[in-house]
Amino acid sequence: MKKAVVLLSGGLDSATTLAIARNKQFQCYALSVDYGQRHESELVAARNVARSLGACSQHVIKVDLAAFGGSALTNHSIDIPITGQETDIPVTYVPARNTIMLSLALAWAETLGSHDIFIGVNAVDYSGYPDCRPEYIKAFENMANLATKAATKGHKTAIHTPLIMLPKEAIIRQGIALGLDYSITISCYQADEAGSACGVCDSCRIRRTGFNKAGLMDPTRYRQS
């Protein structure tokens, strides 16, 4: 079996991505990043998802992005938007987050002898984050293939983004078809310790709408309906 590093936040998209990678017969090494996010229950979800979906290993790496600030996800004094009315990239954007996470995945992949990295970015039902777009992923892959010792030996690394052009309802249907239990995933930006979701942040709104459009029961425990 080929090895793959799968970035796993514990949310809906990354869990589906792990299910897809497993279904493609990859031996999956799940990488989660504790970057100082306020929704720490996400990391609990990541552990449950990794176990439930048969990742052969999970590693949680700590990088204190809160020290840099600049995001409502790492700075508790910035409120999470709950009106769903932003027109610009919202304050939940974390500077260079996917670049940092993919870089860490690249490091682990190289030490594992893996040339495949999976990330659950989506450029359809998303918050407009620049580091979720296909052109960004392509540029990262290009850079990665100049960055490593493995690359100098002719081993190309592929950045797999199986969800990138799918609407949320199609992602959910695919996960369900692969037997994924979404009740163990957490998407909410301000989930509480028990894992219940606010129901009103952008991430909750996008998730809810996805289940509605898919015509499927949403197993999420929301605090507000």
Next chain:
Amino acid sequence: MKKAVVLLSGGLDSATTLAIARNKQFQCYALSVDYGQRHESELVAARNVARSLGACSQHVIKVDLAAFGGSALTNHSIDIPITGQETDIPVTYVPARNTIMLSLALAWAETLGSHDIFIGVNAVDYSGYPDCRPEYIKAFENMANLATKAATKGHKTAIHTPLIMLPKEAIIRQGIALGLDYSITISCYQADEAGSACGVCDSCRIRRTGFNKAGLMDPTRYRQS
């Protein structure tokens, strides 16, 4: 004054790079990464260099790359080469190190409103690390300019590599001309706690030869001559 993030390891090259950035009238934010390197005295040197060269701020961020392994710099059971006879990229290579460091610099730069990052990579007197080459830096810069919210607003980030094509002796001459005191820098891969250098690792060899060729006194305290 324009702000710049300067990656600062505490070695000869990054110290010279900081001196150059200061000389170009940048307000310098020094970023050092505690990645589990065995030569921790490097971080002490980084603090001294940041202070000595007038960085307006220094941040040390911790990322445990030792957890991934794969390098003699993070795994104490792998010996540091001391014969100077490698033909391949040596075991001191740390997978994706510059990619991770530049990603962190990109994050900090964005939160500071800075569009300039300095890194002291060198592709002449070096150990053949792939992430020191001009084509790699260009690819990183290209990726960075698709990765951030700042980029979507038209703010391009430049990755400055003032040393990339200079032989070591030219780097040293430039630093001396800018008043840099190299006695506070540490290049050695296995410097001891007091900051004295082994004298025989690749990094010591390259440094020593540079001072010799420059015809300048090497202020390094070597344990072996």
